[in-house]
Amino acid sequence: MEKQEFTITAYTENHVGLLHRITIIFTKRKINIESLTTSESEMEGVHRFTIAVTETEEQVQKVVKQIEKHVEVLKAGYYKKKEVVQQELALYKIPTESLTNGLEVERIVREHNARFLTIERDFVVIEKSGYKRETKALFDELRPFGINEFVRSGRIAVARQQHGLGHDVEEMLMAEA
């Protein structure tokens, strides 16, 4: 089976240590986590993990079952690339002087659908969200102007259907009440 991009989602309790418990599952199988984001979810008191990996579907299925097996995990699942709407956020810091030598940077920023977050005396910060390849493309174009700092967030994603995994969790919690 071929490796491809997957987004793993887990709805969990908000407990200290759970992050470690979940990453152990990947470490044990020597699977590289490309990015991992934890945040609140649409449900009060329910947390959400979003994990990006490139793996075989079979391996992803096994990992998801191991995640869901944990006492404090409500539900876990995975999506293929086409099954999610996903974004990553990138920040680029470049010297302000690169703006004063012509309109080149402004043109690049516009063309990439990016924006200036802040313009200071010595530096400016540009923000761009999108797929990794898009934030990477902007990086490559800005590089000649000198990038002082660059950071990209983990992937966040929602299911490309009205009711994703969270719907099951909601039903689970309703049944509880």
Added chain:
Amino acid sequence: MGTLEATETKNKTAPSAPERIKGSEAIVRILLEEGVDTAFGYPGGAIMPVYDALYDHQEKIKHVLARHEQGAIHAAQGYARASGKVGVCLATSGPGATNLITGIADAQIDSTPVVCITGQVAASLLGSDAFQETDVIGISMPVTKWNYQVTSAAEIPEALSKAFYIARSGRPGPVVVDITKNAQFEEFDFEYKKTTHIRSYVPVPKLDMEKVKEAAEAIDNAKRPYILFGQGVILGNAEKEFKTFIEKTGIPSAWTIMGLSALETDHPLNVGMLGMHGNYGPNLLTNECDVLIAIGMRFDDRVTGNLDKYAKQAKVIHLEIDPAEIDKNVPADIPVLGDAKESLIELTKLVKPNSHEEWLQRFRDCDAMEQEKVIKEELNPNTEILSMGEVVRIINEKTQGDAIIVTDVGQHQMVACRYSKFTKSKSNITSGGLGTMGFGLPAGIGAALGAPDRTVISIVGDGGLQMTIQELATIYQTKPKVKVLLLNNEFLGMVRQWQQLFFDKRYSSTEMINPDFQTLAKGFYIPTNKVTERENLEAAIEEFIDYDGAYFLEVMVGKENNVFPMVPSGSGVAEIRLE
């Protein structure tokens, strides 16, 4: 740690009235509420308040002082597996807790319910590299079903109540509750409610009757159905339902090492043991059945051998409580998720009565071959050299299969598991998944305390015995009636066997220059005997078993005997070698 309240628990049992007591006293009261009468452990600074509280409850909770924390946890495991109750283990912070890890890992892979309570440095010192501080939560996380650090007394009731519930429910396993010293000292208003539910945890998946129907149909249509059963039958208290099921369907059934004793050895449908050193027919015929019915077993690689050559022809039905086991190693055509007992009851209702005489005969023919090529000589050797098998045969004759057989790891383990006769469930206690040398002696102590009315025989090798030999002192102090049988081949036998077969007989660091075990046993004040000649063997075993109390028996067996049959690693099950 996060708040416990985030996990709502619905509690059905009536709460006790609040009372102002110390955290340490609360811990002991909770043990009593959970029905604990025996705990295993070792004291130290960070757990001292709990030991102090135990002092007040000595008539109700017997504390077994081991000689090493590894001994304590293996004893708790043996206790749990012999009694079916949760084993409880106490240790101090730092080295006390880290010494538990091997046993926790063993309990995790063999699904044994154990609650470990570890002391921890005061909450104010956490993260400061304080004296005897280790990150017990971090270290134990990969090998526990659940763990939790308590930093204030108020958290103790809910944390421990969840610990017991999680350890024993669903697929059982070990949990660790790490309790800082300040929490043990603090006073608080104590109330206790047993946990009966955790919203994010589904211990037993709901049985899907459609799957049961599908399974029943496949079983009814099978020409050569074959059952593999594991510890799930024992853990699910489903021995009776299992027997009813196989008797109605007439299907030949083989046990995994962890499934041993779930059915009586002599049952006509019990065809023997699976695995690398299992029986010939059960391995060979795995690749000839048309429907493979796995019940409460997890297709360990020692059972399947090379997966590419494993039961490719068969339709696989998998009855299992843990969804993560489905399709993990062997894809299931019909997964039946649920509790073993309930699944078997429903399945038995739907299947038609049947018999498979011709197919069963294939197993008998294989058995005849194995008898001829391996078993006859192992049980009644034609040489002067004593074999492990003949020792086990005589034990069978003396106990009539009534004993609990505990083993360590190695050749003696394989021989004991192959040849021991069982008539009652929960009678085989061995380190199956982890293969932990040093398990046998302490687990035997725990088993003898967990099943005081039964004869408990702990069979160990000279290598494994020396990993936890100090527990002989625990026997002297606590007086469990455990019988320790040392099968001494003066080698790390199992490794030597591999060196002989696969490494050109290059016996690298496997010969044991041993101490005098007789003097040692005497030093621990345990009645002892040693057999070197066949003519003394039977009488010695008789005395060993009949003696009212612990006893140490050493039998000098062949130095270079091998265990057969064998599925060499990397081979398929059908490539099993008889010699």
